[in-house]
Amino acid sequence: MARLLVTGGAGFIGSNFVHHVLDHTDHDVVVLDKLTYAGNLASLDGLPADRFRFVQGDIADPTVVDELVGGVDAVVHYAAESHNDNSLHDPRPFLDTNIIGTYTLLEAVRRHEKRFHHISTDEVYGDLELDDPARFTEHTPYNPSSPYSSTKAGSDLLVRAWVRSFGVQATISNCSNNYGPYQHVEKFIPRQITNVIRGIRPKLYGAGENVRDWIHADDHSSAVLTILDRGVIGETYLIGADGEKNNKDVVELILTLMGQPADAYDHVTDRAGHDLRYAIDSTKLRTDLGWAPQYSDFEAGLAATIDWYRNNEAWWAPTKDGVEAFYASKGQ
Ligand code: NAD
Ligand code: DAU
Numbered sequence: 001m002a003r004l005l006v007t008g009g010a011g012f013i014g015s016n017f018v019h020h021v022l023d024h025t026d027h028d029v030v031v032l033d034k035l036t037y038a039g040n041l042a043s044l045d046g047l048p049a050d051r052f053r054f055v056q057g058d059i060a061d062p063t064v065v066d067e068l069v070g071g072v073d074a075v076v077h078y079a080a081e082s083h084n085d086n087s088l089h090d091p092r093p094f095l096d097t098n099i100i101g102t103y104t105l106l107e108a109v110r111r112h113e114k115r116f117h118h119i120s121t122d123e124v125y126g127d128l129e130l131d132d133p134a135r136f137t138e139h140t141p142y143n144p145s146s147p148y149s150s151t152k153a154g155s156d157l158l159v160r161a162w163v164r165s166f167g168v169q170a171t172i173s174n175c176s177n178n179y180g181p182y183q184h185v186e187k188f189i190p191r192q193i194t195n196v197i198r199g200i201r202p203k204l205y206g207a208g209e210n211v212r213d214w215i216h217a218d219d220h221s222s223a224v225l226t227i228l229d230r231g232v233i234g235e236t237y238l239i240g241a242d243g244e245k246n247n248k249d250v251v252e253l254i255l256t257l258m259g260q261p262a263d264a265y266d267h268v269t270d271r272a273g274h275d276l277r278y279a280i281d282s283t284k285l286r287t288d289l290g291w292a293p294q295y296s297d298f299e300a301g302l303a304a305t306i307d308w309y310r311n312n313e314a315w316w317a318p319t320k321d322g323v324e325a326f327y328a329s330k331g332q
Helices: 012-024 062-070 084-089 092-112 147-166 188-198 217-230 247-257 283-289 298-311 313-329
Strands: 003-007 028-033 052-056 074-077 115-121 170-175 203-205 211-213 236-239 244-246 266-268
Touching: 003 012, 012 028, 012 217, 028 062, 062 092, 074 092, 074 217, 084 092, 084 147, 092 115, 092 147, 115 147, 115 217, 147 170, 170 217, 188 203, 188 247, 188 298, 188 313, 203 247, 211 247, 217 236, 217 283, 236 283, 244 247, 247 298, 298 313
Parallel strands: 003 028, 003 074, 028 052, 074 115, 115 170, 170 236, 203 266
Antiparallel strands: 211 244
């Protein structure tokens, strides 16, 4: 049994991880989350009070971070500003949280000699051509495109430096696009599902040929637990489930699953600097650590996600109008 500090545990992937840990292990969890616009305490409803505690605070605040890190065995670091579109309009919070926040946590785990796992993204590698047979591996050079991905790349490099220079006991994982319950309606899949529920036409950036490599958030959680259990200190592991799809196909599948004509969507202004394609080769994680994803059927996982948004309107409704007004102001 271990005590885990999960940063960003009120966000999309962090909350899925907290549920996964409490369901599948006997670890205790403390969540540290600032509750920005992206955090939602309702995502942590119903967790057992004897194994779970929530603390509202900023990962860039050394006092709160030092006190919490001192009381746990390991830190799993999800907290971040996570949305590319926001980073194009206001990059500053991305620097504060993704860079200074990660630095603050690294100094605390260094002081207290605690295990650290850093959650990162495949976007640090930039993008691939549509017809490139290559996929990202742990050896692909860093080449981030957006303010978001460049701050994530910077945070990865900080972790590597703290391992090498100070002997911090850390691992890093870089995962592809997640889908599943509790994802904010600003993101692609929940935005389109909730648009259809509200009678709004889905919005596709540009021609919709951009490819993302989809993985269910629960598979991301099992991969992170595997790395915490058996990962080699100082190593990076790529997490992916062979889920490449272009955005047009995903929108058409959402519309079909929701009983609408497959072409009932709009093309809108493209994202500046829009990465064309991400694709993950997760051979290292599968062969060295024996991990495998459970959600191999994207259509079934997407149908379950649609059901979740249909059944949990109270969770997303308070944020929907503001998100759509913001996108409309940008022609998206
Ligand atoms: P999210 O935006 O849904 O959640 C982020 C959480 O972090 C929120 O609860 C927010 O309140 C909290 N937070 C933000 N700033 C904070 C601060 N300064 N102090 C404390 N808490 C703060 O993000 P997500 O999609 O769940 O992503 C989680 C992590 O996974 C991020 O590090 C992201 O880079 C990474 N990641 C995401 C994906 C994806 O597909 N969403 C894929 C690969 C990696
Ligand atoms: O690859 C991992 C990354 O995946 C994570 O690091 C990020 O935190 C996460 O947000 C996600 O980044 P993307 O930019 O790929 O995700 P997003 O959901 O914003 O967009 C997915 C694709 O859909 C992208 O090609 C842009 C497009 N898109 C997005 C929105 C919101 C649309 O076509 N229409 C939309 O309305």
